[in-house]
Amino acid sequence: MNSVATSGAPDMQELFPYADGPRLASAAPDTGSIQLSWQNGDTTQLPWLWLRDHCACAECRHPQTRERLYIPLAPIADAPEMNVIDGHLRLTWADGHRSVFHGGWLHQRRPEVALPNVLPEASAWRDHFTPERIEHAAFLTEKGEQAWLTAILRDGLALLTDGPLVEEEVSRLAEKIGPQRATNFGARFDVRSKPNPNNAAYTAVGLALHIDLPNWHHPPDIQLLYCLQNGASGGESLFADGVRVVEALRAQDPSALRTLSETPIDFRFQDETHDIAVRAPLIDLNADGSLRELRFNNWIRDTLHLPVEQMNAWYHAYRTLWALFHSDEHQLEFTLEPGQMVAFDNRRVLHGRRAFDPNSGPRHLQGTYLDRDMLESRLRVLARQLH
Amino acid sequence: MNSVATSGAPDMQELFPYADGPRLASAAPDTGSIQLSWQNGDTTQLPWLWLRDHCACAECRHPQTRERLYIPLAPIADAPEMNVIDGHLRLTWADGHRSVFHGGWLHQRRPEVALPNVLPEASAWRDHFTPERIEHAAFLTEKGEQAWLTAILRDGLALLTDGPLVEEEVSRLAEKIGPQRATNFGARFDVRSKPNPNNAAYTAVGLALHIDLPNWHHPPDIQLLYCLQNGASGGESLFADGVRVVEALRAQDPSALRTLSETPIDFRFQDETHDIAVRAPLIDLNADGSLRELRFNNWIRDTLHLPVEQMNAWYHAYRTLWALFHSDEHQLEFTLEPGQMVAFDNRRVLHGRRAFDPNSGPRHLQGTYLDRDMLESRLRVLARQLH
Numbered sequence: 001m002n003s004v005a006t007s008g009a010p011d012m013q014e015l016f017p018y019a020d021g022p023r024l025a026s027a028a029p030d031t032g033s034i035q036l037s038w039q040n041g042d043t044t045q046l047p048w049l050w051l052r053d054h055c056a057c058a059e060c061r062h063p064q065t066r067e068r069l070y071i072p073l074a075p076i077a078d079a080p081e082m083n084v085i086d087g088h089l090r091l092t093w094a095d096g097h098r099s100v101f102h103g104g105w106l107h108q109r110r111p112e113v114a115l116p117n118v119l120p121e122a123s124a125w126r127d128h129f130t131p132e133r134i135e136h137a138a139f140l141t142e143k144g145e146q147a148w149l150t151a152i153l154r155d156g157l158a159l160l161t162d163g164p165l166v167e168e169e170v171s172r173l174a175e176k177i178g179p180q181r182a183t184n185f186g187a188r189f190d191v192r193s194k195p196n197p198n199n200a201a202y203t204a205v206g207l208a209l210h211i212d213l214p215n216w217h218h219p220p221d222i223q224l225l226y227c228l229q230n231g232a233s234g235g236e237s238l239f240a241d242g243v244r245v246v247e248a249l250r251a252q253d254p255s256a257l258r259t260l261s262e263t264p265i266d267f268r269f270q271d272e273t274h275d276i277a278v279r280a281p282l283i284d285l286n287a288d289g290s291l292r293e294l295r296f297n298n299w300i301r302d303t304l305h306l307p308v309e310q311m312n313a314w315y316h317a318y319r320t321l322w323a324l325f326h327s328d329e330h331q332l333e334f335t336l337e338p339g340q341m342v343a344f345d346n347r348r349v350l351h352g353r354r355a356f357d358p359n360s361g362p363r364h365l366q367g368t369y370l371d372r373d374m375l376e377s378r379l380r381v382l383a384r385q386l387h
Numbered sequence: 388m389n390s391v392a393t394s395g396a397p398d399m400q401e402l403f404p405y406a407d408g409p410r411l412a413s414a415a416p417d418t419g420s421i422q423l424s425w426q427n428g429d430t431t432q433l434p435w436l437w438l439r440d441h442c443a444c445a446e447c448r449h450p451q452t453r454e455r456l457y458i459p460l461a462p463i464a465d466a467p468e469m470n471v472i473d474g475h476l477r478l479t480w481a482d483g484h485r486s487v488f489h490g491g492w493l494h495q496r497r498p499e500v501a502l503p504n505v506l507p508e509a510s511a512w513r514d515h516f517t518p519e520r521i522e523h524a525a526f527l528t529e530k531g532e533q534a535w536l537t538a539i540l541r542d543g544l545a546l547l548t549d550g551p552l553v554e555e556e557v558s559r560l561a562e563k564i565g566p567q568r569a570t571n572f573g574a575r576f577d578v579r580s581k582p583n584p585n586n587a588a589y590t591a592v593g594l595a596l597h598i599d600l601p602n603w604h605h606p607p608d609i610q611l612l613y614c615l616q617n618g619a620s621g622g623e624s625l626f627a628d629g630v631r632v633v634e635a636l637r638a639q640d641p642s643a644l645r646t647l648s649e650t651p652i653d654f655r656f657q658d659e660t661h662d663i664a665v666r667a668p669l670i671d672l673n674a675d676g677s678l679r680e681l682r683f684n685n686w687i688r689d690t691l692h693l694p695v696e697q698m699n700a701w702y703h704a705y706r707t708l709w710a711l712f713h714s715d716e717h718q719l720e721f722t723l724e725p726g727q728m729v730a731f732d733n734r735r736v737l738h739g740r741r742a743f744d745p746n747s748g749p750r751h752l753q754g755t756y757l758d759r760d761m762l763e764s765r766l767r768v769l770a771r772q773l774h
C-alpha cells in the first residue's frame with residue numbers, strides 16, 4: 001500500500017498550472033464511474049479505470065520523469081471508497097491502493113471541455129498582411145520569444161529585426177528553441193552570392209515560390225533565414241501563404257483543388273550521393289478540408305506518373321495554383337535587411353526571391369531548420385512561466 | 388533556340404540506369420498527344436505537355452543539379468514535328484524548341500507500368516523470425532550495406548555483428564547513411580547502467596515494449612542501438628513487429644483495431660524545459676488498411692481525453708493490443724552482445740528489455756536516430772551502382 005499525504009493540495013506531477021478553477025464540491029457513485037460536482041455548478045463523470053489510470057502517486061507516475069508507470073491491464077471491478085476533502089478527491093481502491101486527485105486538475109480534464117491549449121490556430125493572411133516584427137533584444141526575453149513563436153504558429157511567418165551581424169547567429173537563435181534539423185545539405189546552410197560568381201550555387205537568378213525539400217517524407221517544418229549582407233540591387237524576398245491560397249483555389253476552382261489534393265505525384269532530388277524521393281499529393285488536406293501541408297517545388301517535381309487521361313487535368317490544376325501563388329494579391333515582398341531574420345513554416349508558406357545583380361554588391365544569408373515540436377514545446381513552457 | 392546533339396544516345400540527366408529495355412520503333416500523332424511503339428510490342432501515349440515538361444535539354448533541366456527549370460504554365464496548342472532516330476524520340480515544337488528523349492527512358496516511364504523502384508515492401512514477421520545478420524566488415528561494402536538497408540526496410544529490423552568496441556562507432560555507422568536526427572535528448576544518447584546506480588536514469592528495471600518519442604509530430608524513423616558492454620545478467624532485448632501484431636489484432640478483434648486507429652489520444656513529455664505533445668491515434672493506418680505507424684508508449688500517454696462513453700472501449704482495445712504485443716508468440720528476444728548493433732524502424736517495431744541486475748556487471752549501449760529518407764536514398768544510390 002502506498003502512502004499519500006493526508007493534508008495539503010495533492011501534487012499531480014503536472015507542470016502546467018491547474019490549481020485555478022472552482023473547488024470540487026462532491027463525489028457520488030455511478031455505474032462503474034464517479035459523478036463529480038464543482039462549486040460553480042460544473043459536473044462530470046469519470047470511469048473507475050480512468051481514475052485508476054491517472055493516479056499521480058509515486059508508484060503510478062514517476063516522481064522525476066513524471067511518466068506514467070501504471071499500466072491499465074485489467075478492468076476495475078469494485079467501486080473505490082471515495083471522499084472529497086478540502087476540494088480534492090481521495091479514493092481507496094479495493095486492493096488498498098490510494099489515489100488523490102486535485103480538484104482543479106480534474107476540472108481541467110472534464111471530458112466535456114477541451115484540454116488547456118496555448119498554441120494558436122493557423123490564421124490565413126489577409127490583404128496587406130504585415131508580419132509580426134520582434135526585435136532581437138526582445139526575442140531574448142520570455143515575452144518576446146512568446147510573441148515570435150505565436151506569430152510563426154499563427155501566421156506561418158515572423159520577422160526578427162536589429163540583430164547582430166555575426167556569423168552563426170542563426171544557429172544560436174535556433175538552438176534557443178531546439179536542435180537544428182540536419183538534411184542532406186547539412187544542419188546550417190549558406191545562401192550566398194559573390195560578384196562575378198564562378199559557381200552555379202552562387203547564381204543570382206530569381207527563385208519562384210517553393211517549399212524546401214518536399215522530396216522528404218517529412219520536409220523541414222520551420223525555416224530560419226538570417227541576413228548578414230544584402231548590398232546587391234534586387235533580391236527582394238517573396239512569400240505567399242498556403243492557407244490563404246488553398247482557400248482561394250477552393251473558391252475559384254474546386255475541381256483543381258481536388259485534383260492536386262487527391263493525386264499523389266513524385267518528388268525527387270538526385271546527385272552522385274543521394275536519390276531522395278517521395279510520392280505524395282502537392283496539397284495535403286486534413287479531414288476537415290483545412291491545409292495540412294504543401295509540396296510545391298517545380299525544380300524537384302519528378303516524372304509525372306499518372307494515367308494519361310489525368311495528365312492534362314493535373315497540369316491545368318497546377319497552372320491555376322501557380323498563378324494564384326504568384327499573383328500580386330497573394331505575394332508578400334520585402335527586402336531582408338542585414339541583421340534581420342525571417343522565420344517561416346516551410347510546409348505552409350512558400351518562399352522565393354527576385355533576381356538580383358551579383359556584381360552590385362554582396363548578398364549573404366545563413367539558414368537552418370527547426371522541428372515544429374520544439375516551437376510548440378517552448379510556447380507551452382513559456383505559458384507555464386508567464387501564466 | 389537550343390542546340391541538341393544530333394547523334395549518340397540522349398542524356399536524360401537521370402542517374403538511375405534507363406538504357407536497357409526495348410528499342411523505340413515509331414511515333415505517331417494522336418489528339419494532343421503522341422503514340423509510341425517499341426520493338427517488343429509495348430506501346431503508350433504521352434500528351435504534348437507531358438513531353439514538353441520532361442524535356443531534358445540544358446535549358447529545361449539544370450545540367451549540374453538535374454533539377455527542372457521548365458515551368459508548364461501554358462497548354463501546348465500545336466503538334467510538334469516528330470522523328471524517331473536510332474531508337475530515340477526527337478521533337479521540334481512550334482516555337483522552335485527541340486527535345487530529345489531516350490527510348491529506354493520513355494519506356495521506363497510508360498504511364499501503364501510502375502516506375503522503377505528498388506525499395507522492398509514491408510513484410511510481416513512470421514513465426515521464428517530471425518533477423519538478417521550483417522557483419523560490420525560486410526556493412527562497409529556496397530553489397531553488405533545494401534543487404535542491411537533492405538532488411539531494415541523490409542523486416543523493420545537488422546542486426547550488425549562483429550563490430551569494434553569503440554565509443555561513437557554508432558555515430559560513424561549512422562553517418563555513412565545520413566545525418567543523425569537530433570531530439571530533445573540530443574543527437575546521440577547513452578543507455579548505460581552502473582553497479583550500484585545512484586541516478587534514476589541508470590535504473591535496471593525491465594522496459595515494456597514501446598516506440599520512442601510518439602509525442603513528436605514525426606517520431607524518429609530508424610533507431611540504432613550499439614552495444615559496447617553487456618556484462619550484466621538479464622537485460623535481454625525484446626522486439627515485436629507492429630505490422631504482424633496489427634494484423635493479429637484485426638483478425639482477433641477488428642472493433643479494437645477500429646477504436647485504436649480512429650481515436651486520437653494525447654501523448655506528452657514534460658520536464659522543466661520541455662513540453663512536447665501531440666494528439667494522434669495509437670495506430671495510424673494507410674487508406675488500404677496497412678500500418679502507417681504506431682504510437683505505442685505507456686509512459687508518455689497523457690490524460691485520456693475522450694467522451695466518457697468511449698473510455699472503457701478504448702481501454703479494452705489497448706489491453707487487447709498490449710497482450711498481443713507482449714505474447715511469447717510475437718516477441719523476439721535475444722541478448723545484444725558487445726560489438727553488435729540492432730537497427731530498427733522505430734515507428735513499426737516496438738522495443739523493450741528485460742530487467743537486469745546492475746550489480747552483476749556493466750551494461751552500456753549507445754544509440755542514435757536516422758531519417759528513413761536517408762536509408763531509402765542510399766538504397767537507390769547503391770542500386771544505381773550495383774545495377
